[in-house]
Every structure is written in C-alpha cells, then in structure tokens.
Amino acid sequence: MSLGVNHGGVAVVAAAGIRASAVDLGVQLTTFECIIAHITSSTSRCLVVVVVYRPGSSAVTANFFTELKDMLNFTALVFAT
Numbered sequence: 001m002s003l004g005v006n007h008g009g010v011a012v013v014a015a016a017g018i019r020a021s022a023v024d025l026g027v028q029l030t031t032f033e034c035i036i037a038h039i040t041s042s043t044s045r046c047l048v049v050v051v052v053y054r055p056g057s058s059a060v061t062a063n064f065f066t067e068l069k070d071m072l073n074f075t076a077l078v079f080a081t
Contacts, residue, residue, distance in 0.1 A: 009053065
C-alpha cells in the first residue's frame with residue numbers, strides 16, 4: 001500500500017439528529033475551496049457554517065480576496081433574515 005500526499009479538501013460532518021445541507025454558491029472558485037452549510041437541529045436551531053481551505057503552497061493574490069469577499073457577501077445576503 002502506498003500513501004501519497006493529499007492536500008486540501010473540505011467537509012462538514014454532523015452527528016445524528018443534526019441536518020446539514022450544502023448551499024450552492026453558484027460559481028466555481030479558483031483560489032480556495034469552500035462549503036457553505038445550513039445546519040438545523042431537532043430543536044429548530046439554525047446555524048450557517050462556512051468552511052474555507054486555501055492551499056498554503058499557492059501565493060495569496062488579489063483574486064483570492066475578491067473571491068472571498070464575494071463568497072462572504074453571498075452568504076450574508078442569503079441568510080440575512
């Protein structure tokens with residue numbers, strides 16, 4: 001068996017009784033990976049979780065900040081209630 005280097009990737013894991021549904025951002029990000037998840041529990045509590053991974057092997061560019069800003073603005077607009 002060979003174990004190669006595996007970098008990156010994001011996930012949201014929830015325990016039994018917790019419902020997690022991914023929110024579609026609607027665009028393909030190029031400078032980082034992310035998952036936006038809407039979390040609800042049996043007590044009807046709601047939470048939005050954003051998981052971001054940016055590879056340290058890539059230089060931070062202005063495009064990264066633009067994509068991050070757009071993603072955060074999208075999330076704030078969708079869940080601002």
